[in-house]
Amino acid sequence: MGQTAESLAALSANLTQAMTRANTAISTAFVEQSKEAAHWQPDPLGMQVALNDVWSHLASQPETLREAHANLWQRYADIWQKHAAYMLTGAAPDEGPIRDKRFKDPEWRSNPAFSMLRESYLATAEFITDLVNRTDGVDEATKRKATFYIKQAVDAASPSNFLMTNPAALRAMFQTGGESLLKGVENLAEDLKRGKGNLAISQTDINAYRVGENVATTPGKVVFRNRVFELLQYNPTTEKVHEVPLLIFPPWINKFYILDLQPKNSMIKWLTDKGHTVFLVSWVNPAADMAEVGFEDYLREGIYEAVEAVTKAAGVDRMNTVGYCVGGTLLAAGLAHMAKKNDKRIQSATFFASQADFKLAGELLVFSDEQGIKFLEDKMDQAGGVLDAQTMADTFNSLRSNDLVWNYVVDNYYIGKQPPPFDLLYWNADQTRMPKALHLFYLRAFYRDNALTEGKLKLLGETLSLKDVTIPIFMQSSKEDHIAPAASVYRSALSFGGPVEYIIAGSGHIAGVINHPAANKYQYWTNANLKGALEDWQAFAVEHPGSWWPHWDQWLSKISGPDVDARRPGDGELQPLGDAPGEYVKVRSSAS
Template sequence: MESFFKQLTLANQQWMQGWINAAKVPDAPAQPVTMLHDLIQHFSQNHGQWLEHHTNYYQEHLNLWLGLIGAKPAAEKPASEKGGDRRFKAPEWETPLFDYIKQNYLITSRWLVNLADSSHSDEATREKIAFFTRQFVDAISPANFALTNPEVLKLAVDTKGESLQEGMKKLLADMERGTITMTDESKFEVGGNLAITPGSVIFENELFQLIQYTPSTAKVYDRPLLVVPPCVNKYYIMDLQPENSMMRYIVEQGFTTFLVSWKSVTPELGNLQWDDYIERGVLEAGRVVREITAREKMNVLSFCIGGEIVTTSIPVMQARGLDWFESITLMTVMLDHTEPGDIKHCFDWNTVIQRETQVARGGVVSGKELARTFASLRANDLIWNYVVNNYLKGQTPPPFDLLYWNNDGANLALPMHTFFLRNMYLENNLTKPNSFSLCGVPIDLTKVDVPTYIFAAREDHIVPWQSAYRTTGIFSGPIRFVLGASGHIAGAINPVTSNKRNYWVNEALPEEAEAWLEGAESRPGSWWQDWSQWLGNRSGEQVAAPKKPGNAKYKVIEPAPGRYVKERI
């Protein structure tokens, strides 16, 4: 226990130091030295507001204490649980002592959040203050600690301490792995019950394997489809189990389908640039698909950062006279980073400038680091929920294929990732024609004129749908924009068979995203139906399905899903 509290103290010190230093931004427009300096400066000049904040805070605590000792009716408690807050739903939180602890926390957290929100600094700094304050508030919840969580204490008594003992074992095991266990991983195997849509690896280089899927229909569309997933995750989010596999659905619709399976970067590949993902990735895959199918053009489906790689490939292809793409689909892809959401607080100029000093030597950005960054955006759901259930209660989380995938990350090359952060996130260069070059070609996305299908998810915390919509104002070709319900993954991977959720369509493309939504029509079920119809109209005639994968030049290397996707970091 003494060691536990030492670790807690150290963690709190690190949180506070990060909160203080997070706004130090060299080589950026002038702003206060730190967020804490800015906040203190504001309240030192607004004594009345500072006094009001503190008076209300202390009054609420006084009311809470009077309620605990019976001097005030319990119904007059000054703070109550947020609707849907799963942390405090158990009846054990309703006993007087733990209700007091809970209410104390809610009062204090509300005070801290209001304090951060009331800063009169510039909007960017105020948002950063609020973000890290929420992170701190989530971390210090009484639900996260054994001695202040009545559910944990009751379970420990009921099991005679076995729950705490089992939780310690799980904590030590996860410390060795370097990641939090989110699901029962013993229930899943890539190539066993995940990523099992039949196919063959028919090409590979040091960067990717190319999978050609086995047709499941007697006839297929003449024009092939190339799928480019994100390189920051394993591709099988698009090919989980048969009932929720997007790849299986695509093949069943009669599309001649190829997929890029990116390799998780190893130290010897640590000098890879963004140019390599274009030259030795998208262009190489496109060349092989054309040679195998003997077709001039293909359709391309891309997901998340895979869409940015595909999109930046097009100006390079245009400069070389390579008219290979009949259409492209961007699935939860952000090209305009004007408002990237909360993730902007995790990547700043400090990060980029520090890493740029190491770019010449190369290196690897760990997939585990990237996974922790994304998890921090929903800390209560993706971090503290598992801390409580796994380590404090000693429970094994239930099997969930999506969370197994979520913990199976991929490494990126430091030069490629650093280039991405500077040019896409911080400088927003994809919206500025000819502001930078790739493969020796100035990048101008306003000249992208191929038919484009854009899908965004309404509750996406990684690619806000309004930011995805901004692509409609960049490209010059015909565009169809469709908005799905739910988030980044659940919105995109929405099987037709389950008939869940809904999606919105609107043939008009007004300048503002909200105006588009006001005029949109809601349709039940999966957006996959709308997309497959759109894609079918651009896929040529129906012809007899090929009997064998590859050709005389590109022979089968191994069955899908291939070696690359099975590598664990």
């Protein structure tokens, strides 16, 4: 009993101390945020307006409401009946495998109280989201915004996100005598400090990696530099290489080394091992002095100057190209412009999770109406003319809040864990800034207006059409991509004027692309007949196990010419300016 009393006393003392520290940390954060009180807006994205529109239309659908409520109460009755029997007999119902990672702790099933709480929450969550989806008479954009907001609210309300209703967090608290909460508050305070009053959640140990030391380590040289990018040329690993080199345009929203994390998962190393001469654009991490640098500047100084630099460095007049995500959008626009100019130096293009047609661009459309764009414009003005890295990180995290937000709230702040080293999440935290002019043009011209595929986009004096692009195209999409949905990439594939090979890979926006063959993970689907809707394509698609990289390499190698002696950086007209990964990639944003 004495030991129990001492344990309870220690627990009480630690809880009191944790509450005091938490109040201090949150109060400090509030003071930091109050410095920008003039910029606060109660509903900058118009979420409440969208919800009010949905609720008002739903009120005129009494049959939908009655049916939904009847189904909910029937589910509640089934849940209560099942758990009453569970508590009487002690026999847990067989529910099959765990599919929701929020409830992976065994006690969500083995404890009747937690099991009932879990199932009641899931039933209620489905009821609320289904009501929004079934509402008639609401325009697509409004319903999309309301659905996004409801999902955020429903996910936040999960019992797994609260200390007193999370069995793993409660168990840690009692087992450690409250020490877990003390450590959690220290983690919270550190994240608030790093985010300067905003909660910049740690997803990995950011001190475990150094760019150029244990990530982004494939050997090469910087062979060209201007104000928007450095061009990397990687050392060959074979005696012979394909005649036609490969030029890669990654997204400027993130840093390029997602393609070169570590040797075991590096696409760059894999490509050099396959005999490709690889050039890669490393975009600058812009500061406020680049606020007015726009999309045309990135086209002129990014696409055109990179192509010119490769011709000099490799001594060629043609090349294959790759565009990833927004880098692919820029490349698509560049190809359409080059077609107008009869510039044939790019002989093929591969797109990783890239969109040219944005009609079905997914949840990010929520942020690209006039309210969303104005909100981001104000944020950029406050930051001196750039979109700060934390805003971008918060946006992407919100698209997968259960995995990228609430999971870490529980582990870091309730259980007091330190997130382990993970190269991909280190890269994810190493966000970049974006120039105001560039980002506003991108949102308005592509997400809002879908101008490229509708023939309304004018760049560098030319009105562009993707139907003018007749070179071979390879388009990769991912089945679970929430940023560039497979249906959106498919529509983009149909927009070009020449031969297109389209595939769907397993997993999402990152893992669907970065899937080294040695990992033996996931699968991909192919179908040479690119006609009709995506559902038609999928109905006759053939599934293949493992990575899609070898399939792509077969396509790429056939159009890459005969073998020639390996090229090393400096063999051509451009002399090395420094070692890969260069200097631009090492510039960290203050929020990362």
